[in-house]
Amino acid sequence: xxxxxxxxxxxxxxxxxxxxxxxxxxxxxxxxxxxxxxxxxxxxxxxxxxxxxxxxxxxxxxxxxxxxxxxxxxxxxxxxxxxxxxxxxxxxxxxxxxxxxxxxxxxxxxxxxxxxxxxxxxxxxxxxxxxxxxxxxxxxxxxxxxxxxxxxxxxxxxxxxxxxxxxxxxxxxxxxxxxxxxxxxxxxxxxxxxxxxxxxxxxxxxxxxxxxxxxxxxxxxxxxxxxxxxxxxxxxxxxxxxxxxxxxxxxxxxxxxxxxxxxxxxxxxxxxxxxxxxxxxxxxxxxxxxxxxxxxxxxxxxxxxxxx
Amino acid sequence: xxxxxxxxxxxxxxxxxxxxxxxxxxxxxxxxxxxxxxxxxxxxxxxxxxxxxxxxxxxxxxxxxxxxxxxxxxxxxxxxxxxxxxxxxxxxxxxxxxxxxxxxxxxxxxxxxxxxxxxxxxxxxxxxxxxxxxxxxxxxxxxxxxxxxxxxxxxxxxxxxxxxxxxxxxxxxxxxxxxxxxxxxxxxxxxxxxxxxxxxxxxxxxxxxxxxxxxxxxxxxxxxxxxxxxxxxxxxxxxxxxxxxxxxxxxxxxxxxxxxxxxxxxxxxxxxxxxxxxxxxxxxxxxxxxxxxxxxxxxxxxxxxxxxxxxxxxxxxxxxxxxxxxxxxxxxxxxxxxxxxx
Amino acid sequence: xxxxxxxxxxxxxxxxxxxxxxxxxxxxxxxxxxxxxxxxxxxxxxxxxxxxxxxxxxxxxxxxxxxxxxxxxxxxxxxxxxxxxxxxxxxxxxxxxxxxxxxxxxxxxxxxxxxxxxxxxxxxxxxxxxxxxxxxxxxxxxxxxxxxxxxxxxxxxxxxxxxxxxxxxxxxxxxxxxxxxxxxxxxxxxxxxxxxxxxxxxxxxxxxxxxxxxxxxxxxxxxxxxxxxxxxxxxxxxxxxxxxxxxxxxxxxxxxxxxxxxxxxxxx
Numbered sequence: 059x060x061x062x063x064x065x066x067x068x069x070x071x072x073x074x075x076x077x078x079x080x081x082x083x084x085x086x087x088x089x090x091x092x093x094x095x096x097x098x099x100x101x102x103x104x105x106x107x108x109x110x111x112x113x114x115x116x117x118x119x120x121x122x123x124x125x126x127x128x129x130x131x132x133x134x135x136x137x138x139x140x141x142x143x144x145x146x147x148x149x150x151x152x153x154x155x156x157x158x159x160x161x162x163x164x165x166x167x168x169x170x171x172x173x174x175x176x177x178x179x180x181x182x183x184x185x186x187x188x189x190x191x192x193x194x195x196x197x198x199x200x201x202x203x204x205x206x207x208x209x210x211x212x213x214x215x216x217x218x219x220x221x222x223x224x225x226x227x228x229x230x231x232x233x234x235x236x237x238x239x240x241x242x243x244x245x246x247x248x249x250x251x252x253x254x255x256x257x258x259x260x261x262x263x264x265x266x267x268x269x270x271x272x273x274x275x276x277x278x279x280x281x282x283x284x285x286x287x288x289x290x291x292x293x294x295x296x297x298x299x300x301x302x303x304x305x306x307x308x309x310x311x312x313x314x315x316x317x318x319x320x321x322x323x324x325x326x327x328x329x330x331x332x333x334x335x336x337x338x339x340x341x342x343x344x345x346x347x348x349x350x351x352x353x354x355x356x357x358x359x360x361x362x363x364x365x366x
Numbered sequence: 367x368x369x370x371x372x373x374x375x376x377x378x379x380x381x382x383x384x385x386x387x388x389x390x391x392x393x394x395x396x397x398x399x400x401x402x403x404x405x406x407x408x409x410x411x412x413x414x415x416x417x418x419x420x421x422x423x424x425x426x427x428x429x430x431x432x433x434x435x436x437x438x439x440x441x442x443x444x445x446x447x448x449x450x451x452x453x454x455x456x457x458x459x460x461x462x463x464x465x466x467x468x469x470x471x472x473x474x475x476x477x478x479x480x481x482x483x484x485x486x487x488x489x490x491x492x493x494x495x496x497x498x499x500x501x502x503x504x505x506x507x508x509x510x511x512x513x514x515x516x517x518x519x520x521x522x523x524x525x526x527x528x529x530x531x532x533x534x535x536x537x538x539x540x541x542x543x544x545x546x547x548x549x550x551x552x553x554x555x556x557x558x559x560x561x562x563x564x565x566x567x568x569x570x571x572x573x574x575x576x577x578x579x580x581x582x583x584x585x586x587x588x589x590x591x592x593x594x595x596x597x598x599x600x601x602x603x604x605x606x607x608x609x610x611x612x613x614x615x616x617x618x619x620x621x622x623x624x625x626x627x628x629x630x631x632x633x634x635x636x637x638x639x640x641x642x643x644x645x646x647x648x649x650x651x652x653x654x655x656x657x658x659x660x661x662x663x664x665x666x667x668x669x670x671x672x673x674x675x676x677x678x679x680x681x682x683x684x685x686x687x688x689x690x691x692x693x694x695x696x697x698x699x700x701x702x703x704x705x706x707x708x
Numbered sequence: 709x710x711x712x713x714x715x716x717x718x719x720x721x722x723x724x725x726x727x728x729x730x731x732x733x734x735x736x737x738x739x740x741x742x743x744x745x746x747x748x749x750x751x752x753x754x755x756x757x758x759x760x761x762x763x764x765x766x767x768x769x770x771x772x773x774x775x776x777x778x779x780x781x782x783x784x785x786x787x788x789x790x791x792x793x794x795x796x797x798x799x800x801x802x803x804x805x806x807x808x809x810x811x812x813x814x815x816x817x818x819x820x821x822x823x824x825x826x827x828x829x830x831x832x833x834x835x836x837x838x839x840x841x842x843x844x845x846x847x848x849x850x851x852x853x854x855x856x857x858x859x860x861x862x863x864x865x866x867x868x869x870x871x872x873x874x875x876x877x878x879x880x881x882x883x884x885x886x887x888x889x890x891x892x893x894x895x896x897x898x899x900x901x902x903x904x905x906x907x908x909x910x911x912x913x914x915x916x917x918x919x920x921x922x923x924x925x926x927x928x929x930x931x932x933x934x935x936x937x938x939x940x941x942x943x944x945x946x947x948x949x950x951x952x953x954x955x956x957x958x959x960x961x962x963x964x965x966x967x968x969x970x971x972x973x974x975x976x
Contacts, residue, residue: 071874072806074887081801082814084794085858089817092855096836097824103835110693113431132558132701133551143708165731168724175716186967191732193959197918197933198952201940202735205742205949209583212738231570231584245732264715277715303825305919310940317708320827320919327834327923330531331704332428338835341828348825391927396941401768416928419938433838437845437927574941 097345104338114334122339144322144340148347151318154233154308155301158240159248162297165241166248167290173249174256185253192246200306203239204230207311231312239307240297247296255289256282288362295355299348319344388413390632393434393441395619396421396574397594398491400652407639413632421573422530423447430456436626439633444617446532446688448487449480451622453690457486458623464634467641475658480687481620488637489658491649492618493592493676494685495533498605503586508608509681511541513587515564522567526579526588529571531703532688533589533615538564540613540686547691547699558702565706580605592675593654599675607675613683618658736956743949760950767947769939776935779846780915783931787853788861788910794854795862795906796899800891803869821856829856830923837924845926852924853914860913861906868902869895901969908966912959 074081107119124130129141173184191199206213207229214226229235259282267277283290301307305320312318319340326337388411392399396419404415420426423444430441435456443451451457465488475489499508504520512518515538517525527534538561539546544553569585577598579585590598595607621640627633640646646657647665654673670676678685691699746757764773798818802811821829833852837844876898877890885893896903918933925934932955939948 071804073874073877073881074800074804074891075806075808077887078801078805078808079810081797081805082810085798085818085862086814088794088855089820089858092833092836092851093820093824093829094817096832097820097828099836099839100828100832103839109431110696132554132698132705134701147708165724165728168718168721169728171718172721172725182967186963187729188732190960190963191736193912193916193963194736194956195916195933195952195959197916197936197940198739198955199735201936201944201948201952202739205944206735206738242731242735245728249728261716268715274715274718278718299825303827305827323827323831325707327432327831328425328429330422330424330428330529331707332424332431334432334835337831341831344825345828349823352823393927396938418928432834433844434927437843 100338101342104335104342106335108333108335113332119335122333122335125336126339126343147317147322148319148343151302151320154236154318155240155298155304157233157237158244158301159294159298161237161241162245162248163290163294166245166293167252170249170252170289170293171256174253174259181257185250188246188249196243197306199242200239200310203235203242204310207235207238233312235311236308236318239311240301240304243304243307244297244300247300248293251292251296252286252289255286259285288359291355291358295351299351302348303344388632389629390415390440390636391438391628392417392636393426393430393438393624394419395442398442398619398649398653400648403645403648403652406645406648407636410639411632411635413629413635415636419574422528422532424531427451427454427456430624435624436628438624439627439629440621440636441624442490442619442621444532444619444688445478445480446690448620448622449690452481452486456625458625458627458630459485460623460634460637465638465641467638470641470643470659470661472658472660475618478618480690487620487622488641490619490621490640490646491593491653491655491657492616493655494609494678495528495537495589495591495615495617496595496608496610497587497589498580498595498598498607499587500580500583500602500604501606502604508587508606509610509679510608511537511610511612513608513610514589515541515560517567517587521587523569524586525568526570526572526576526585527568528576528589529573531699534706535699535703536615536686536688537589540610540615540683543612546686546689547695549695554698554702558705561702561706571707577601591655592673596654596673596675609678609682611681611683613686614678616685616687739949740953740956743946743953745946748946760946761954763947764950764954769947772930773932773935773951776930776932779849779929780932783846783850783853784911784914786850787857787914788907790854791857791910792861792865792903792907795858795865795910796903798858799862799866799869800895803866804874804895818862819859822859826917826919830920833920834923843926844924846929848924848926849921849929849931852920853917856917856920857910857914861910864905864909865899865902868899868905872898904969905966908962912962915955915958 103114104122105118105120106114107117107121109115124138125141126144127141128138130136130138169188173181173188176184205211208214209226209228209230213229214223217223218226229238263281263285264277267281268274272280303320303323304318305324308318308321309324323337323340323344325331326333326340331337390413392415394417399417404417408414418438420429423446426441426443427447427450430438430451431454448457468484468488471484471489475492477483481487497514499513499521501508503524504518506518513521514525514527535557536546538557539548542553542557542560544550544557548554548557570579572579576588576590577594580588580590580598581601590607592607595605599605599607621637623630623633623637640649641659643657643659643661644665646659647662649655650657650662650670651665651667654670654675656670656676742753743760744756744758745753746759747754764770795818798814802815805811824832829852833848834844837848842848872895877894880890880894881887916933917931918937921931922934922937925931930938932951936948936951939945
């Protein structure tokens with residue numbers, strides 16, 4: 059999802075140059091009004107005063123950000139201390155998303171590599187097999203995962219039946235369940251970009267290395283990996299970024315102890331808290347984090363392109 | 367492309383136009399209204415009922431204040447929330463004579479303190495909130511609030527709390543023996559500290575899955591409403607509902623007429639429908655709570671009268687309604703709740 | 709074995725690939741199987757039955773799910789149609805509009821919904837509709853879906869258009885076709901595979917969306933994902949598995965169509 063900024067390719071043709079502004083107008087209007095304007099409005103809201111349960115008062119206030127970073131005691135009159143709770147929720151989200159990314163990489167890289175080294179006519183069918191589950195409703199996939207992982211669910215039944223374990227594993231409502239859920243949600247995002255770069259890789263380089271008596275693993279690490287690094291990084295970003303703001307996996311697979319950013323934001327609007335400016339402020343912080351990651355990525359991409 | 371767009375537009379209109387003549391939009395608790403009763407209302411009046419659900423009074427209030435007002439006709443707040451909503455100006459007034467079945471309201475519920483003279487509401491159901499414990503996990507005395515706030519080792523880490531500020535904080539006040547709207551700083555600090563300590567023993571905050579987590583065994587003890595507890599026990603008979611000696615929460619849910627209701631006439635018709643003993647008894651039979659009408663006895667499931675969840679033992683503490691605090695005090699309680707949830 | 713394949717093959721990679729497929733498909737297969745379970749309980753298998761499929765269509769909750777399905781499909785069709793039309797116009801300007809100042813900015817704007825986390829878009833849209841006093845309902849979902857589907861429709865369309873040399877249109881215009889004619893008679897037919905892919909992608913993305921819909925939906929307007937989410941909260945029931953299986957079939961059908969459309973495109 060991230061890095062979606064399509065390059066647009068080279069502007070080779072100018073056949074419709076005269077009409078270009080009219081052609082772009084609908085997308086400017088629709089995305090501008092219904093995505094860009096709302097995000098700007100949200101930024102404004104994060105600096106407003108909260109009304110008692112839901113809604114805002116149009117008065118400038120920094121209290122939403124203050125609540126995020128500082129603890130001023132029960133009555134709001136103690137000296138400000140740094141409040142670690144919300145930072146901890148962000149940290150947990152980063153950690154969960156990171157674990158899911160690593161898990162996806164461990165499974166996704168060999169898969170992508172394997173597919174890319176199949177005979178050319180078979181590759182499309184492998185890619186097709188990998189992408190189908192992604193097109194199944196995310197909610198349904200998460201629910202299926204929940205069903206599969208239950209204490210008395212099919213996975214545990216299976217493991218007990220083949221005698222691998224004696225008592226069912228307790229996975230549901232743990233961090234592991236959330237990580238598995240995120241991993242499952244975004245695994246194809248890891249496979250596809252890596253596949254694309256391995257496919258482009260020139261295996262003559264590996265053969266040359268092998269001729270110089272490099273072992274296969276050394277060749278993989280020293281020759282192939284640097285060459286396909288852009289694909290690996292793209293895959294990691296594509297898994298990490300949506301995992302960071304995920305709502306369904308933590309909500310359905312984790313218990314309350316696995317509160318992540320998505321649930322924290324949802325609670326401010328749909329739940330008990332009804333604190334809109336705070337919800338807007340958390341969203342702004344999340345957005346800033348994601349855009350920073352994308353910006354760094356885009357800059358490195360450009361540098362890599364300049365080099366080559 | 368043009369054909370596609372036109373047919374898509376036609377489809378969109380179709381989806382929107384569904385029964386424009388007689389609608390009623392109900393904002394209701396989850397799993398609390400039997401579909402059969404709504405179908406009966408539709409059969410009698412031709413009015414289509416759309417129902418949206420919420421899982422706590424506070425969530426309903428937040429949603430209504432966040433642009434929900436003007437889209438719903440009726441909602442079903444608990445006692446204290448009726449008072450808060452009236453204070454916020456979210457309720458419409460039912461004029462004298464607009465409800466023909468108002469006389470069916472039982473005398474003790476006809477003029478409650480949270481809505482004097484029933485100007486905005488009619489009674490729906492009433493019951494209690496405490497907690498259920500799986501007696502196969504813990505077989506000691508369960509009739510104490512210690513189960514939630516200072517639990518035995520067997521239950522620690524296996525407790526589900528309702529995701530409802532009013533109920534959790536009222537229960538905590540009963541546990542500590544302090545007023546619900548305390549302004550005493552030491553009491554408030556002690557309350558906050560007690561909850562922070564208790565939090566380590568809790569597994570989750572869930573209202574709409576309060577029954578499910580107990581039945582599935584994900585939680586071994588959980589805060590729950592009495593009728594919901596009866597349903598849970600029907601699915602797993604080792605679950606027992608507690609009546610703590612320190613006291614428990616009692617509540618009455620009420621159907622209120624919302625301000626700017628888009629279908630005010632139909633809303634009043636539905637209120638009148640719910641004031642018919644036979645109809646409200648169907649809710650009681652389904653949800654396992656008591657109604658606030660007289661004359662329901664002959665329609666009730668005989669089993670209801672003897673439900674252990676509805677009959678507190680002699681040793682039980684007093685039932686307490688949730689109180690409405692003034693805004694300054696409420697701000698401190700909101701802060702405590704934020705601390706609990708984060 | 710030749711030295712060439714030797715360099716390429718790594719021990720265990722095939723196993724991991726198969727494991728990957730098992731992980732991807734196991735939950736879906738399990739749910740499909742259990743949707744045919746005769747038992748009311750989701751934990752015990754009591755034999756094959758279509759009972760839950762019948763329940764979806766005539767059971768007590770059928771009215772709710774039928775309305776939700778109708779809403780979902782209407783919204784997905786309309787949103788995908790509108791966003792595909794908008795994306796086609798935009799792609800024409802970007803790919804065939806020469807170099808101009810707003811080109812990069814326009815690309816950035818179009819891909820904005822891809823870069824902003826979904827939950828943030830959801831919150832922002834809710835705040836926006838609320839502050840302009842737009843009553844939440846069917847229309848708010850439709851508008852929000854149209855906006856965030858644009859980049860999904862745009863990507864395959866742009867990719868396709870870049871692959872088409874503009875010599876075809878130039879040739880048509882040399883034969884005195886107007887620009888509009890060249891666009892409609894030459895470019896548009898050539899772009900059809902890209903447009904169909906874009907439409908299907910947007911359609912599925914709209915059908916799939918839960919988070920944004922959950923925030924902007926109004927009183928009683930449910931789509932399939934929000935209705936399913938509401939039901940799932942109270943425990944996974946077999947009728948939900950039956951609905952899931954049917955949605956699964958729809959998704960697989962769409963992807964298969966899209967696969968063959970793009971394949972026929974490659975063989976040209």
